[in-house]
Amino acid sequence: MKTVDIDRRSFIAKLGGAAAVLTMAPELLAEELEDEMIRELDNSFQQETPQQQETEDPPKPTHRRGTGRVFTNMKELPPLPDKPTFIDFFNARFAPGRHVLQSANHAVETGQPERTIFACLVHDVVQGLVRSDHGYWGAQLFAPYVDERVSWGIRYHQALRFFPDDEVGYEYPEMYNRIFGKDYEVEDYIKKDYDMVRNHKWYMESRLITVNDQYGFVPGYEPSIEPFIDIIGRQFKQPKEGLGYDNSPSAHMWRTLQNPDRPL
Template sequence: MKDVRRGMDTVYDKRREMLPMPDKPTLMDFFKLRFYPARHVMQSATHALKTGQPERTVLACLLHDVVLNLGRPDHGWWGAQLLAPYVEERISWGIRYHQALRFYPDDEVGYEYPESYNRIFGKDYVPDAYIKEAHDFARNHKWYMEARLITVNDMYAFNPDVKETLEPFIDIIGRHFKQPKEGLGFDNSPSAHMWRSLIFPDRLL
């Protein structure tokens, strides 16, 4: 949209129909009514599942970019904040730092700098200092691979012709996502306001 900045995303696109959410929405409700079609994250999680990654990595891949429905800048940090109350710490940690790691190759795990970034950012692009600092911190952290595996599985998850479903992930979500009985957005968690922003994107205040 010409009148919306590039960093704003899908829930603020008035061309997209927003159906009402249930009174006590679950993560599955958000996938069906706010995150759809969610091809990219489902492809990423499917690749992680097929290559035998731990369930926490599969869930991290499934959730790592859902916050893009709110906005794009610093989506790793925003995504970690959105999800931290509901997943184990290693999952939200990996989501936070995958953003920075995407800009830095790792030959040991077969991760290359995305060619698409040359088109998006330019061949001479240098990440901001805080991105480099986040990469260096994560690279030396005991949970480095939690974030790196998200980027590795991300590489294979940009095929618009592949149709995935949530079916293979329902049990994984049930085992590893702490669904609040009040519903996401209404449980007074530190990120409840973010879920409400997804529920009510047309509210003025």
């Protein structure tokens, strides 16, 4: 399986150099790497000249590393309707979403349950809002609108990605070893969550997200949201008031995604 390739030296330089990397928590390093892979995947659809690739220096950070993409991309955001749906948000705030679309498409191709397909489709979209601890934030974002097993799976896929499972063909990501070294250790809360999840009856809800996640970094492959419309309709409980206006526990998160320029 061909996936996007990350240049180790360039990536570490973007993080501030080897000395800066040594001070960063392992979980943050993993978040940075996944974000870089998603950016590289999206950039694979944009043409750059060899001269651009050779001469452009890595940009210096202008924001906190865990900041969501709606706060770091200063391009004008498409407006949302008065009663926005999940599909409205996907197209206007989460697009292009190639990584999650590819992950969900792999779940379809391998005949996985519809609930798993939907979980793969949404497991990383919260990174538009916040990147740090994205599994936990993502679970909170979707919990009022989905089967409890879906939000549970989203929450704990963040921990499971660091731990292999030979029975389902999930290996420890070699990219972590190549970029960070063999002595890479996750934080205690990640280990504790893994120990709990490994013995939980819903273990596979999270594990299958990590399995399909591996197939979400294929350059040159751009699936569409259209084949998932019916699945979204069955798996997502769309509020009649519109996302952000239904007084759910996560309504404020959807409003923030709708208007990240709101000062208060």
